[in-house]
Amino acid sequence: MPSEVAVEKKKLQNPPLELHYLGDRVLRQGAKRVTKIDEEIRKLAREMLQTMYSQDGIGLAAPQVGINKQVIVIDLEPDNPANSPLVLINPTIKQVSRDMCVAQEGCLSIPGVYMDVKRPEVVEISYKDEYGRPKTLKASDLLGRCIQHEIDHLNGVVFVDRVENSLALAQELSKHGFSYQAVKSVV
Template sequence: MAVRPLRFEGDQVLREVASPVTHFGDEFQTLIADLFDTMYDAQGRGLAAPQVGVSTRAFVIDTRWKEGEREPIAFVNPEILDQAPFLQQGPEACLSIPERTFNVQRPVWVDLAWTSPSGIRQNARFHGVQAVCVCHELDHLNGVLITDHGTEV
């Protein structure tokens, strides 16, 4: 569809708690397609709607496309149902905070519930890199950045 301009650290939309999605019409479907286009164009593995200036509870990820086939997943109104009691720490980058990397602690797995862009409720457990990515993007929906709980490396 289209590559949208990214918003960067300091932009107020990145600090807002995003509003729930209530309408799944054409405009919303375009947003989801644009999130994927923008994420791939920027060489990212995830992108949340606030990062393109839309304060709504939606994000996309594809943690494997750089190593092989694309595996895109779109999340609408996501919520963590459960998470591992053990944390993993590792480096994270963010398209909205270019050229900086932070060590961040994340659960080794998360159980997530969400709605697909077509309105179907889903849930799954995500491990490793996918768990990190899901938590990172969910933080964006809550106005949280990696600068808030990570240590710059």
Template sequence: MAVLPILTWPDGRLAQRCTGVGAVTDDIRQLAADMLETMYAAPGRGLAAPQVGVLRRIFVMDAGWKTGAADPKVVIDPDILWMSDSRRIGPEGCLSLPGIETQISRADAIRLRYTNLDGQQVEEDLTGFAAICAQHEFDHLDGIVTLHRLTPEARAIAEKQYYL
């Protein structure tokens, strides 16, 4: 395993939509292992492939390791099948936007379908921080960073803090 360099905004790769992974190969398993090691070393709770320069639809996350037991998740070719109508506005940091935290509105609960490292399709209901983390990482796969989710005024303030 290896700790990979994390791209920071405004690297153009962070604004690109990723392509599907398809078959789970040994290369994908190695990428997932490296991404988990990188995420924990950062230290973050989620990391998407474009953040390490790989434009494929895969992310890793561990919503609870900072406050409880580690529960790493590898999510390949995900789809969000459902989002709750209830939303939560809260602080989000991003490893690709170091040093700033933005207030983002996200669904409180989602149903996520994805392929796991065994090549099996999984459907999982996520709530609370796990749902928020998955939505944040899913955004990265579509070339969206938290700055894109802000009003023009809030984005100007966040960018001013970021570029200081």
């Protein structure tokens, strides 16, 4: 069954949703579980994808566009029209590996800032797709990292909260016009 949320992968002059940036309170609120997966949620997923593609992103969580719902869209191949995006509704981390890895992360809510973040190498999640079907997924590499990054957003955590080098982080944030005061360290 083809995805009902597939949209054309192109940059829009005026994306349908507005991004919120580090320092905005909406990024710090825990998102609410979606109780009914219907056309309204599928429309939200489509608009999130259009907004994400317009900003050259590979992942977007609903709180980043000011919507307090547990909805995530991910597309690691935004330039490949044949690759279907992933829609995660009410994702829950079931298991993470003991092995950790460090890689650079960025975020549409903190444009221009890229820092090293340590995360579990493998993550296993359960979620519902855009039709409400229960699914599980085991992911590593970029997909695993992207899923963990976006689930953090649903819990009011931003990737800079996980950066261990606070001095480098403060300098990088300042260089891009963000306040270090907006960071709530979880490391």
